[in-house]
Amino acid sequence: xxxxxQSPRYKIIEKRQSVAFWCNxxxxxxxxxxxxxxxxxxxxxxxxxxxxxxxxxxxxPKDRFSAERLKGVDSTLKIQPAKLEDSAVYLCASxxxxxxxxxxxxxxxxxxxxxx
Amino acid sequence: RKEVEQDPGPFNVPEGATVAFNCTYSNSASQSFFxxxxxxxxxxxxxxxxxxxxxxxxxFTAQLNRASQYISLLIRDSKLSDSATxxxxxxxxxxxxxxxxxxxxxxxxx
Numbered sequence: 001x002x003x004x005x006q007s008p009r010y011k012i013i014e015k016r017q018s019v020a021f022w023c024n025x026x027x028x029x030x031x032x033x034x035x036x037x038x039x040x041x042x043x044x045x046x047x048x049x050x051x052x053x054x055x056x057x058x059x060x061p062k063d064r065f066s067a068e069r070l071k072g073v074d075s076t077l078k079i080q081p082a083k084l085e086d087s088a089v090y091l092c093a094s095x096x097x098x099x100x101x102x103x104x105x106x107x108x109x110x111x112x113x114x115x116x
Numbered sequence: 117r118k119e120v121e122q123d124p125g126p127f128n129v130p131e132g133a134t135v136a137f138n139c140t141y142s143n144s145a146s147q148s149f150f151x152x153x154x155x156x157x158x159x160x161x162x163x164x165x166x167x168x169x170x171x172x173x174x175x176f177t178a179q180l181n182r183a184s185q186y187i188s189l190l191i192r193d194s195k196l197s198d199s200a201t202x203x204x205x206x207x208x209x210x211x212x213x214x215x216x217x218x219x220x221x222x223x224x225x226x
Contacts, residue, residue, distance in 0.1 A: 033213055042120075042203050042216030043160065056213055091159060097212065105214060107159035 002026065004108035006092050012114045018080035021111045025073070025094030031055075033105065034067055034077050035091040043091055049075065082115045089113070119143050120217035122204050128223045133194045137220045139187040139204030146206040146215075149180055151189050154201045154219065163189075163202070194224045 005024040013019050025032050030051050035043035046065065048055040052072035060067070064083070069075040079086055089110040096103045122139045129135050141149075149166040164171065166178040166187055177190040187204055204217040 031212075035216075040124075040218070042218045043214075044216070045213045048213045104162050107161070109159050 004092055004094055004106055006090075006108035006111055008111055009109065010112050010114075012116060013082055015084055015115050016081040018078065019082055019113060020079075021077045021090050021092075021113075023075045023077070023092030023108060025075075025092070026106055029094035029096050029106075030072070031095045031097045031105075032069055032075050033093040033095075034075070035093065035107075037089045037091055037110070039088070046077070046090075079113075082113075084115050087113055087115045117142055118217070119146075119215045120204055120206050122217035122220050124218055124220060126221040126223050128225060129194055130225055131194060131196060133224075134190065134192045135194055135222065136191075137189045137202055137204070137222075139189075139217055141185050141187065141204075141206045141215075143206065143208055143215070144185070145208040146185075147209050148207040149187050150205040150207075150214070151176075151178055151187075152203040152205055152216070154203055156200075160203055160216075191222075194222075196224050196226060198222060199224045 007022050032049045034046040037043040046060045047057040047067045049069045052069050067077045089112050091110045093105040093107045095105040120141050151163040152160040153163045154160040166180045168180050170179045175192045179188045201219040201221045203219045205214045
């Protein structure tokens with residue numbers, strides 16, 4: 001079974017530039033998450049989708065971050081403009097979780113972003 | 117205060133040692149708990165779920181104390197391959213996404 005695919009693996013940009021990350025979840029997984037992991041910290045949820053609807057974006061810095069999952073499959077996360085503190089690994093995860101059930105969330109390898 | 121708190125370590129132990137990690141959570145609405153393992157520069161992977169009755173998977177034992185809002189992970193007979201960061205994770209019934217602690221780093225030495 002193919003895992004969660006993310007691209008690019010690495011990205012270096014200057015502050016105030018824009019960047020976009022792409023995620024393709026495991027086939028059939030309705031729930032998709034974007035997490036931010038800063039070095040030395042645990043992953044922090046940015047946004048959760050159920051199919052193409054947003055379930056939780058309470059921790060997404062909406063002045064600069066945006067995400068979409070238009071067809072309920074793959075997703076993009078965008079940062080515009082980037083700040084130095086956005087340097088982190090951006091992890092995408094997916095699960096088959098429904099409203100009342102929990103199933104394991106599988107993570108992609110992440111995109112390592114460096115803002116200089 | 118962080119929702120999920122862990123001792124960051126590192127824990128440096130010799131092969132064959134028993135090591136225990138502790139974790140506390142502050143959200144009383146948390147219902148499900150997990151331990152994830154993260155190798156250096158890799159993605160987190162589920163190690164095991166944690167149940168009130170306690171559960172064991174080979175050399176790994178997880179315990180949950182809801183009254184104290186405390187979770188533990190015990191690793192017996194440590195192997196070099198156990199070297200990784202162990203992330204304590206909670207999930208509440210409202211916000212269904214996972215809330216991660218900062219992780220405890222384990223280094224098993226020969």
